[in-house]
Amino acid sequence: DSGVTQTPKHLITATGQRVTLRCSPRSGDLSVYWYQQSLDQGLQFLIQYYNGEERAKGNILERFSAQQFPDLHSELNLSSLELGDSALYFCASSGKASGVGEQYFGPGTRLTVT
Amino acid sequence: GDSVTQMEGPVTLSEEAFLTINCTYTATGYPSLFWYVQYPGEGLQLLLKATKADDKGSNKGFEATYRKETTSFHLEKGSVQVSDSAVYFCALSDPVYKLSFGAGTTVTVRA
Numbered sequence: 426d427s428g429v430t431q432t433p434k435h436l437i438t439a440t441g442q443r444v445t446l447r448c449s450p451r452s453g454d455l456s457v458y459w460y461q462q463s464l465d466q467g468l469q470f471l472i473q474y475y476n477g478e479e480r481a482k483g484n485i486l487e488r489f490s491a492q493q494f495p496d497l498h499s500e501l502n503l504s505s506l507e508l509g510d511s512a513l514y515f516c517a518s519s520g521k522a523s524g525v526g527e528q529y530f531g532p533g534t535r536l537t538v539t
Numbered sequence: 540g541d542s543v544t545q546m547e548g549p550v551t552l553s554e555e556a557f558l559t560i561n562c563t564y565t566a567t568g569y570p571s572l573f574w575y576v577q578y579p580g581e582g583l584q585l586l587l588k589a590t591k592a593d594d595k596g597s598n599k600g601f602e603a604t605y606r607k608e609t610t611s612f613h614l615e616k617g618s619v620q621v622s623d624s625a626v627y628f629c630a631l632s633d634p635v636y637k638l639s640f641g642a643g644t645t646v647t648v649r650a
Contacts, residue, residue, distance in 0.1 A: 427582065458637060468628065468640040481637050515582055517638075527573075528638060530582035 428452065429518050429531035437537045443504040446534045450497055450518030456480070457499040458519070458528060459491055463512035474499055506538045541566040545629045545641035552619055552648050560614040560644045562603075562629035570631040572596075572605050572612040573638070577626045586614075586627070619648045 428451035438444055450457050459471040461484075470483035474493035485491075488506075493499040503510060513535050517528040546561040564572065571590045575583040587596030592607035603614045612629060629641040 427584070429582075460638075467642050470637045470639065473637055483637060517583075527585050527588065530575075530584070532582045 427529040427531065429516060429529050431514075431516050431531035431534050433534060434532065435535050435537075437539065438506060439539055440506055440508060442506050442538075443502065444506065444536065446501040446503070446514050446516075446536075448499045448501070448516030448518075448531060450499070450516075451520075451529055454518035454520045454529070455497065456519040457493055457497070458517040459485075459499070459501050460515040460517065461512045462515060462533070466512075468515075471501070503536070508538050511536055511538045541570065541631055541633050541639045543629050543631055543639055543641040545627075545644055547642065547644065549645040549647060552646070554620060554648055554650055555618045556648075558614075558616045558619045558623070558646065560627055560629070560646070562612045562614065562641060564610050564612065564629075564631050566610075566631055566633070568633075569607075570633060572603070573630045573632070574601070574603055574612070574614050575628045575630055575640075577628065577643070579625070583628065619646075621648050621650050624648045 430449045432447045455476045458473045462468045471485040472491050473481040477493050491501045513533045515533045517530045519528045542565045573588045574586040576586045577583050587598040589596040589605035595604045601616045626643045628643045630638045
């Protein structure tokens with residue numbers, strides 16, 4: 426158990442809908458990262474937050490957004506969903522915003538868009 | 540930009556066989572290198588890491604050495620077990636410490 430929790434575990438929704446994925450980092454970790462894992466794209470970094478502020482952006486679509494709250498949990502919002510958004514979404518946390526930081530991954534949320 | 544290339548799988552081995560998974564990287568500067576493992580139905584777990592040239596990371600019988608001259612970080616294990624069946628990802632971290640992953644190599648170990 427990495428100490429990172431993600432809810433829900435599975436999500437099935439229809440095209441055009443909006444969903445919210447939630448992540449709670451390990452106790453004491455200030456950084457949260459979001460990744461998308463799909464068969465055709467592999468594991469892709471989406472976005473990083475550190476102590477409530479956005480620190481880095483990767484291949485995140487404009488339809489997607491995230492935030493980190495004062496209690497350090499994070500939410501990833503996916504809107505106007507398309508079939509191609511079906512994937513595993515992982516959250517990871519780290520105790521360091523810079524320097525070598527090991528990332529601890531949650532179990533993931535499997536999103537299926539029908 | 541930064542990228543990681545790892546050998547394609549799947550790889551199927553018998554128990555007690557030697558495992559090597561090749562990984563090479565392209566990066567500006569001096570990234571840290573990692574191997575992560577994903578067991579079926581689970582998230583990724585850090586297997587080992589190396590932060591500078593010639594560092595050797597090791598864990599659970601797995602080893603990898605950071606080779607700057609060949610920009611490589613190959614994963615090896617001398618005697619695999621059925622429980623080592625998983626997907627292995629090579630990754631590097633950039634100065635912001637986001638991870639760039641290779642495509643993953645699926646390893647199946649047969650008894």
